[in-house]
Amino acid sequence: MPAAPRLVTGCLLLVCSLAVWTCHLDRLFSSSNPTVTVTVAGDTVGIADSGKLVAKVVVGGVAKPGYRLTWSSSDPAVAIVDGLGQVRGLARGSATITAELGRTPFTAGPVRGTGTVRVVVPALTLAPVDTTITSAGDTVCLRSAARDARGTTLPGLTPDSFKLAVDADSTLRLIPGGCVVARKSGAKATVRAALDTATATAGVTVRQQIVRLVVHPDTINATSVTATVQLRDSAFDRRDSL
Template sequence: MFLVAGVLVFGLPLLVSCRLDQLLTAGPAPVVNLRPDTIGVAEAKPLPVTVTAGGQVQGSVPLTFESSNPSIATIDQNGVVHGLTRGKAAITARVPGLEGVDRPAAATDTVWVVAVSVILTRPVDTLTSLNDTTCLTAAAYDKQGDSLTAPPTISKTSDPDNTLTPFGTQGCYRATKSGRSATI
């Protein structure tokens, strides 16, 4: 509460009080907009975030940021996401409100942290006969070209006739029947 004192004409005292939220009028409530994004391991980039109020994009709005999983991705107070290891983290951006004047606004979206490059360490095979097998391995690398400790998962992405069956170690497949081509 604010208290204003003064002296009126003829020497009579004047005492007026009011609350801050009565002095300041709130404009349209802000809306925080985030886009899901992908970032590489060992990479840093600004989070795509905008704040609008009354349909107009607002510049220079103070924001606070938070990561749901700081072991996967962190975010600094400038809105720059740092990818640490493969996975996903929910990032929240908040516009803090002035108590009694504005309502705070927030938005949360997912940031996927991925390997910057994945290289097959064995050439792609063409299986032509029943019971032919192939075992593929892959290595994942970060932005600096350093190998990531966890290898990427190898899986079938297209096999309309179910001609391939996984067997043995991860990344190994056997042709179990004739059919159309399959993509691993």
């Protein structure tokens, strides 16, 4: 066979071989594009607290550990994250945490996965913890304090809700701001406050103290030394409530 036809035939075989290998490589790489999944345990972190984020790289349907990831936060004022996926809550709110896998032999560009971290108030207190009201009609207002994971008070944060759990015969009433109004002696209640995932309770008891006693009638006109008069007494607390 002349040299020219042999050269043409060789070129055709080379082109076909390259095409076949290209198809094989395309199938190999397209079936092995990795995805990055970010899983946030519990999806909440307390202010001044931290939690570990877990990122999983999957290549061709198989988990592949050991890849180096770059971590970032959408709002560093709310939550920050280090190079190992350790996230720390700084302020109440939400932030999107991104784990990025750089370019690899299996990818044409970076691959990213995200997870949302909600930063919440981890602790709440009510004071006083136990209160006794001595007059029906008196009002006691409880003081709330939101605290971070280190116990530091967080100013400007108040409970989302107050609820009153009372005895069956109680006439205590809850008014806005965490205040309780007493109606009669013997009433007991538990006030529950909530803010984010934190809760706190305080007890309120009404025990009237008698400060004035009145006897009726205040004047007796007896018609004889053997006459009998029925006396009645009335007790009053500081607010002149019976």
